[in-house]
Amino acid sequence: MKAFGNVRTGAQFLGMEHACHPRKWFDVRRRSLQPNEVSMTALSFSRSIRAGHEERISTMLATASRLRSHGLIHRTAEDRRLDGRTLRLDGQQVLNFASCSYLGLEKDARLKRGACEAVERFGVQFSSSRAYVSAPLYAEYEGLLSRMVGGARVIVTQTTSLGHMAALPVLVGENDAVLFDLQVHNSVQAVLPTLRSIGAHCEVVPHGRLDRVAHRARALARRHERVFFLCDGVYSMHGDVIDTGQLYALLEDNPRLFAYVDDSHGVAWKGRHGAGVVLGERAIHPNMVVTLGLSKGFAGAGAAFVFPDPELADRVFTCGSTLIFSGPLQPAQLGAGIEAAKICLSDELPALQEGLQSLIEEFDGAALDAGLLHAAQLPSPIRFIEIGDEDDAVQAGAALKAAGYFVNVAVFPAVPRRRAGLRIMINCHHTKTDVRELVREIARVAPSGRLRRDSTPTPAGMGELDEAAEG
Template sequence: MSDLKSKHEMVTEIVNQVASIAAKLGIVHQHTEDSVLDGRHITISGKRMLYFGSCGYLGLEHDERLKAGAIEAINRYGTQFSSSRAYVSSYYYEESEDLLRKMFGRPLLLLQSLTVGHMSNIPILVGNDDAVILDSQVHDSVQTAVQFLRNRDVRVEVIRHNRLDMLESRIKALKDNYRKIWYMADGVYSMQGDFAPVKDLFRLADQYEQLHLYLDDIHGMSWAGPNGTGWVLGQGEYHPRLYLTTGLTKAFGSAGGLLIYPDEKEYQLIKNTSKAFIFSIQMPPMVLGATAASARIHLSPEIYSLQEEMRTKVEYFNRRAKELQLPLINESISPIGFIGVGKPDTGYNMVRRMMNQGYYFNLSVFPSVSYNNTGLRIPLNRLHTFEDIDGLLTEIATQLPQALEDSHSSMSEIYKHFKLVA
């Protein structure tokens, strides 16, 4: 027990130190000073900058229809509807879930957040005779929910990221001793924007009947898939052993976590027994009003033109990064760009340099990524112009050699740490 406690304390201290350093440098724990946000700019410490830090990939949070939906709901129902959903749900909940069910064609629950959703879902779905295999990079909210299973002595293993050979090997080793084998992963990974091999996972599930897939696709929502239902469902028909989770806090433009089920049985089980559904206060009417408005957009042909507009911005970002010979990691069609810089010191230096030049974005640094895999995490949104993207990448190409020199590093070291081919 003392070893576990010291490991916990060590990790906490590392996180605290990293956050403290970043805060002192003025790159985290900031707040906006804008009277109005436009989806492209942000003002921090009196400086107006182009903002490449939002996960609102389609910019729908600024859509007038979502704003009008929220205003109407607050005028009709007030700022909250303070009741457990086990007793009565507001009209706006029924409306939102009905529209979302039309999008996904499956039974689903809308909860306050996807983190709450995982903590409600996983302990009920996974039995004591099951085994769980986690992708090493699955979102922290999934890993946190799995801790409840460890308290019940449920077998939990972790395998290397996207290694389906390792997954199949573990399925073969476990299948004779466990009722179900759950593989938990992200559809789109939030740090570097790479994908789960969904089609291959579906094939594995066809081959091994005990394999159940639990996928978190919150970063794939809206910008991909039929009716904007996400990256995972863009890869094929809904698999009968897929337990899909996603959320509305990114590209969808509102808030809440979605739990989608292969059939009504599991849906009713979670609805009847989930502590979040029974005991927690429901989402505010204005959030649900915006959710319904966004769902109507998703159910219309307009969503495909929004997706196409987003795709052209991502393709331009990738093309310009390559032309400027920037170390772009995991080039993909996702709106999450990741430019490797190697050492944390180089990353801190780059963020400060870019803020001075009028650009603000996120830094992925240890322990979120490996120590020498620090990178500039650059989410794009539909409201960015091609000029915005070009200016950002051109300035990165100018500043990076100087930041590398300051930290006694080099481009060759970045390529080495990320295992890239120069």
């Protein structure tokens, strides 16, 4: 077996002593408490958590009510057929800039035919945990995905979120430390309580500050066996992209640092064979696990977890809770995914990627001319126009919808307070005219007198939240 990170084997990466053991819900290694201390501490802690939780729920309900009243969330499309470019809402046809199907493959005839043929061969359902038996198409699917990432071992999970729940508690041990980017996806952060419950130290770092990661990783490595850094390849709200070269340099510099990268928004539209912003440019690092979301630009379902060696993949497949106790992808999803992988492996993909890039450049050029952006951004298809005030952002989103454009309105808690804005996804169904006219409408409806700019965080981070993370 090859060495893992020049320090430990792939099995050791897992923390063999705990890989398949039940997790403890509380860290019991601290000082023993007296009975009255236990009850008072538990009561105080419970009240604190409950108050914060209730406040968050109340805020979310109030925000949702406001957005819902303007027809901006919890909608159901009224179309009898979808073309990928437009939606019918409230009897009105609107251009859809809220889809993450960046290459427009969801309408490709090959994917639809693949789904139908899979149903004809295997039925609409294969109802068995993969711990016992997988549907026949899984082997072909994982094999094609492995080719996309240069031959690394791939495990397909039902969703990205369920995959994180399976992988992270198996990878991270009680003597490890975890650093996570402030803006790493919620599906990654949702697993942090489980990691804390097994004894792992978890700590936030300011967004985009890989220099801070390097500093904290060196410090934590003195007290912990390994240090994991959890991050995104493409950050889903603002569309900024991780500095892959700097990330690999950090891993080379610190052999006890391990990267866990969620590249869900980078798949298909970026990199060789559509392998994303990380694996589309270079081979997987021995101290790295990468997640490729298959339900966005790839136009499939589930997620591909990419591992640096087969033993590591087998451990996660064997011990990951949601791979044991949750159902699999169904035949239609597998059939469509196989066809999407074939497209990514074909000579056709570069032209699709270039077509999307030309639309992104069209948006940026028009937005620069309109004063909506200060400078051209990195080449992801996600754009965020910051408006600031939550009510102003809601009004702008409603005005755009009335004008025939549907975009995502992002407000607290999805973004920091007073950093509300319009999240826009560009895809290959759009035309250059669509993009230019959207920019013109945004410039018209954005509140006058307010600085309108892109919200890609600067290297120094994101103001008040970065200050909190530094503390």
